[in-house]
Amino acid sequence: MEIHHYGDWSSQINQRVVNQRIPIIGTIELTSRCNLRCIHCYNTKTSGDQHSQRGEELTYNEHCRILDEATESGCLWACYTGGEIFTRPDFLEIYTYAKRRGVLITLFTNGTLITPRIADLLAEWRPFSIEITLYGRTKETYEQITGIIGSYEKCMQGIQLLMDRGLPLKLKTVVLTANKHEIGDMKQFAEKDLELEFRFDTMINPGRDCSKEPLAFRLSPQQVVEMDLMDSKRLSEWNGFCEQFNGPISSEQNNGLYHCGGGIKSFSIDPYGQMGICLLLAKERYDLRVGSFKEGWENVLIKVRREQNERHTKCTACQIKAMCGMCPANGWLENCDKEEPVDFLCRVAHLRAHAFGFTVPPHGECEFCESGIRYEELMCSFEQLSHCA
Amino acid sequence: MVISSKCVTKSDDLAIRDIAGETIIVPVKNNVGDLNSIYTLNEIGTFVWRLIDGATSITQIVNAICEEYDVQSEEAEKDVVTLTSSLEAAGLVRSPE
Numbered sequence: 001m002e003i004h005h006y007g008d009w010s011s012q013i014n015q016r017v018v019n020q021r022i023p024i025i026g027t028i029e030l031t032s033r034c035n036l037r038c039i040h041c042y043n044t045k046t047s048g049d050q051h052s053q054r055g056e057e058l059t060y061n062e063h064c065r066i067l068d069e070a071t072e073s074g075c076l077w078a079c080y081t082g083g084e085i086f087t088r089p090d091f092l093e094i095y096t097y098a099k100r101r102g103v104l105i106t107l108f109t110n111g112t113l114i115t116p117r118i119a120d121l122l123a124e125w126r127p128f129s130i131e132i133t134l135y136g137r138t139k140e141t142y143e144q145i146t147g148i149i150g151s152y153e154k155c156m157q158g159i160q161l162l163m164d165r166g167l168p169l170k171l172k173t174v175v176l177t178a179n180k181h182e183i184g185d186m187k188q189f190a191e192k193d194l195e196l197e198f199r200f201d202t203m204i205n206p207g208r209d210c211s212k213e214p215l216a217f218r219l220s221p222q223q224v225v226e227m228d229l230m231d232s233k234r235l236s237e238w239n240g241f242c243e244q245f246n247g248p249i250s251s252e253q254n255n256g257l258y259h260c261g262g263g264i265k266s267f268s269i270d271p272y273g274q275m276g277i278c279l280l281l282a283k284e285r286y287d288l289r290v291g292s293f294k295e296g297w298e299n300v301l302i303k304v305r306r307e308q309n310e311r312h313t314k315c316t317a318c319q320i321k322a323m324c325g326m327c328p329a330n331g332w333l334e335n336c337d338k339e340e341p342v343d344f345l346c347r348v349a350h351l352r353a354h355a356f357g358f359t360v361p362p363h364g365e366c367e368f369c370e371s372g373i374r375y376e377e378l379m380c381s382f383e384q385l386s387h388c389a
Numbered sequence: 390m391v392i393s394s395k396c397v398t399k400s401d402d403l404a405i406r407d408i409a410g411e412t413i414i415v416p417v418k419n420n421v422g423d424l425n426s427i428y429t430l431n432e433i434g435t436f437v438w439r440l441i442d443g444a445t446s447i448t449q450i451v452n453a454i455c456e457e458y459d460v461q462s463e464e465a466e467k468d469v470v471t472l473t474s475s476l477e478a479a480g481l482v483r484s485p486e
Contacts, residue, residue, distance in 0.1 A: 002429050003479065009427045016409050024408065074408050102404025102415035125418060 013076075017265050022074035023297050025266040029279055030091065031057055031083040032271055036110055037147035038135065040176055040214040042205045042280075042333075043083055057271045062289070063094045066269065069293035071101045077128070079106040081279075083271070086113035096125050104128040111158030112151050123165035131170045132159060136178075137185035145178055163194065170197040174204055175227055176217040183227070202227050203325055206333045208282060221347040222381040225355050226388055235356075242322050242358060255308045257328055257338065259321070263305030267297065277304050280329035281338075315341050318363040323356075324349035347378065354382045397473050397482040398443035405438070412438070414481055428479060433458065437472055441482060447473065 017024045032043045033054070058066070070078075078098060085091050086109060098105055111132035122130070132155065136142035139152040146152075162169045171190040175183055183200060190198035202224045206212050219227070228234055262268075262277030269275050274285035275296045284304045286296035309316065315326055324345045328338035335342065350368035353360050360369060367374040402418035412435040414428040430438055436457065440450045447469055454465040476482040 002431070003475070004427045004429060006427055009429070013409060013411070020409055022409055071406070076406060076408055076413070099417050100404065102406045102413075102417065104415065 014265065017074070018261075021264055021302070023070065023265065023267050023293075024074055024076050025261065026070055026075050026078045027081060027266070027268040027279055028063075028078055029081050029083065029268070029270050030063075030085050030094070031088050033087045034082060034084040034110070035087055035113060035148070036084065036151055039145055039147065039178065040174065040204050040217045042207050042214060057088075058269075058273050058289075060090045060093055060097075062273065064097050066273070066288055066293055067098050067101055067103070070267075071103060073294055073297055076102075076104055077106070078103045079108060081108040084113060085109055086118065092118065092121055095127075096121075099125045106131065108133075109158075110146075110151075110155060111162075112148075112154035114158035114161050116161060119161040119165050119167070122162070122167055127168065129168050129170060130162060131172055132162075134171050134173050134186055134190070137182040137189055141179050141182050145176065159194070163196075170199070172198065173200045175200050175202045175219060176204065177219060177223075178217055180219065180223065180227075187231075200227070205280060205330070208280075208333075210333055210336055218344075221344060221351055222385060224348050225351045225385055228352065229355060229385065229388070238323075238352070239356060242320075242356060244322075257307040257309050258305055260327060263301040267301060275301070277301060278327075278329045281332055283332065283338075309339055311339060312364070313339055313341050314346070314364040314366045315339075316364070318349075318366075319361050320349050320353045320358060323352040323358070347374075350378055351381055351385070354378075355385055393447040393470070395484060396443055396446050397441055397477065397484055399438075399441055399482055400480060403481060414438075416481075426479075428481065433468065434472055437469055441473075441476075443485075 013024070031054075034041070034043065067075075080091075080095065080098075085107060088094070095105065095107075105127045106129040107127050108131050134142070134155065135145040136152070142152040142155070143149055159169065159171070171186070171194070173179065173183070173186055179186075186200075187198050190196045202219055204214055204218050207214055228238055258277065260266075260278070266277075267275055268277065268279040269288065270279060270282075270285075273288040274282075275288050275293070276282075276285045284300075286300040288296060315321070315324075318324070326342055326345045326349075330342050330345065331338045331340050334340075334344070346366070347368055350360060350366075352358075362369060366372050368378050369375060402416065404415045404417055406413045406415055412430040414430065433454065436454065437450055440453055447466070450469050451462055451466045454460060454469065455462050458465075473482060477484060
């Protein structure tokens with residue numbers, strides 16, 4: 001027998017399964033319902049929609065059948081997310097079933113529905129990881145975002161219950177205009193006071209129905225890059241990532257629509273049994289209620305994954321893709337077109353490149369490149385960033 | 390070396406996964422193994438694991454290996470004892486009380 005350090009083994013097997021196209025990573029959205037009403041959320045369902053939404057969700061038995069098939073095909077890691085996972089009264093049954101199947105499970109939760117009974121069960125059936133999103137360091141900011149009075153205290157209580165049991169907890173946040181001023185305090189709270197891992201994301205998406213309301217709370221591109229620069233760990237990770245992935249695009253990369261692990265080693269399942277490459281892309285799905293996981297993975301997701309770009313855009317030959325979040329899902333949500341470049345992302349990527357000292361080779365007609373019509377505007381933001389730094 | 394008549398039993402709280410040609414032992418409950426580590430078995434390790442049932446002795450496992458593979462019993466015994474000791478130390482199997 002060999003005992004491997006988890007991180008080393010994980011990177012090694014992740015490399016290996018790509019060649020064999022094994023669905024080793026799954027994201028399973030158990031429900032779209034949530035007990036919070038976050039201002040920026042891309043989901044629109046609430047826990048009050050019990051009858052209209054709950055009835056359509058996969059049942060416990062359906063989840064078990066899908067898990068059996070997914071593990072048979074090689075699924076080792078699963079992330080259970082929502083909505084809020086604990087709004088499902090049968091969540092713990094689904095969870096322990098998956099544990100017995102030998103799945104390494106990550107839970108995404110807002111933490112507000114965690115009770116001593118839930119925490120005890122998680123301590124007995126220990127997850128691989130639990131990630132709680134913290135929306136603010138103060139009650140005012142937190143509840144301004146979640147829209148629910150008392151949710152801050154419940155979140156703090158949830159964190160404490162998990163910490164008391166020594167569970168593998170991490171905190172994270174999404175940075176919005178409404179909580180940007182508390183990021184430093186949240187980081188301090190997580191890393192120094194609680195000694196937990198903490199990370200933040202500055203990207204928020206339009207609604208699943210492509211509605212633009214959540215974007216009212218998105219940071220400006222300049223603020224996004226400011227956040228990168230203010231965190232030394234984040235900056236160093238960005239630099240390493242860019243060194244590795246920025247650069248000339250191969251013809252295979254050039255033509256393929258997808259560049260992530262979706263359909264190669266990962267899959268997603270929505271609350272109603274629709275299997276796809278990504279939870280954010282509600283297109284080209286396979287209905288697991290009418291067919292098997294294997295059929296969906298081997299005959300449908302592979303075709304989605306092999307889709308080619310249908311036209312040439314400024315993204316096609318772009319060499320700073322690693323600094324951008326452009327993908328078919330983002331193109332679809334922002335522009336209702338999987339290939340249409342997203343203006344916000346393009347601006348962030350160019351600003352990042354200047355801030356991190358990467359050159360941007362010409363890549364077609366781009367407004368943010370040296371001869372483009374918005375280059376001057378971009379450089380103005382860059383100068384302001386330099387002053388901040 | 391005296392070939393052992395000892396039998397070991399697998400912990401109840403494990404799952405075995407075969408992924409990408411590798412056999413992985415996944416601890417399911419808190420009191421088994423170390424969740425920061427991953428336990429994998431090679432071909433012979435997997436062969437041994439399948440024979441561990443609380444009733445088959447180390448001697449019988451060694452004999453089974455010698456029948457299946459071109460290996461001397463002393464070498465097989467050494468390997469089986471090393472493997473079962475590692476499994477026991479990791480809490481993945483237990484000896485009779």
